[in-house]
Amino acid sequence: MAGNIARKQTDREPSDGPLDFGGLSNHLGYCLRRAQLASFQNFRASFAALDLRPTQYSVLVLINNNPGRKQSEIAAALGIKRSNFVSLMDELERRNLAERRKAQSDRRSHALFLTEAGVQFMKKLDLAHQHHQDHLTAKVGEENSALLIELLKRIGEGGPFELDEADGE
């Protein structure tokens, strides 16, 4: 990978042509970020009618598959900070999709469940999620999809990382 050649910063008027990315567009980290933003954009479009964001989706899937597990366990598994998870659950409760109950084994902690409406809501998610998956798979080609997932897992291993951090920069 070519390094950053420090360029003389002259005062002459530059051209109007396309910008020189200086190798940036072939950096793995940069490509990962662009791809992930494109994926999020498609997720939001696919789930717009259901008014659901990626992290909310992940939380609903985990509660659905693990009813009664503690709030702290679900948050940790997804790498969501406690304070963010609390407001996320507040919203899912407000929408009557999920609920906190006092855990039987430890009355000081909360066990999470989908509500009956939440269980019904899960059934609606499949079509939107399939649309999103199909979009991504079509971009890379079906034959490359499994390898791509495998390579991404190798990069992502060692997590969880914070799914919900404002990682703007």
Add this chain to the structure above:
Amino acid sequence: MAGNIARKQTDREPSDGPLDFGGLSNHLGYCLRRAQLASFQNFRASFAALDLRPTQYSVLVLINNNPGRKQSEIAAALGIKRSNFVSLMDELERRNLAERRKAQSDRRSHALFLTEAGVQFMKKLDLAHQHHQDHLTAKVGEENSALLIELLKRIGEGGPFELDEADGE
């Protein structure tokens, strides 16, 4: 891809074992997000001594390679919102790494340049960036790196997307 099977949300005490991700961990979009967060985490570790975030790095690389181009062009090429770009440039100016000058062709707009200190700073970035790239490449294996970049570009094409949005959820 198996759909979300809505599970009965019983009140019995769940096990303490590992959580059932119900296919989520094999979803391309989810794997992309986890990999991207792992990449950011390594970027921050690699660039900690230089106190540089990924978006700041991208902006410096683009200014270095395109001295004198308009602020609006650099922001658009990286998909950074105008308001975020202004505060980002404020910080780079405060650190004396880059500067805005009035554009010769249009005095109402700003042309961006690295300062002399910024040009010197670019030379320090190579080692940190190589460390970051080597880390990612080692994770996926050198022989898979080019294909991975190609597949990520296919997903990311159609951008730019907003590099700096708070895409927490």
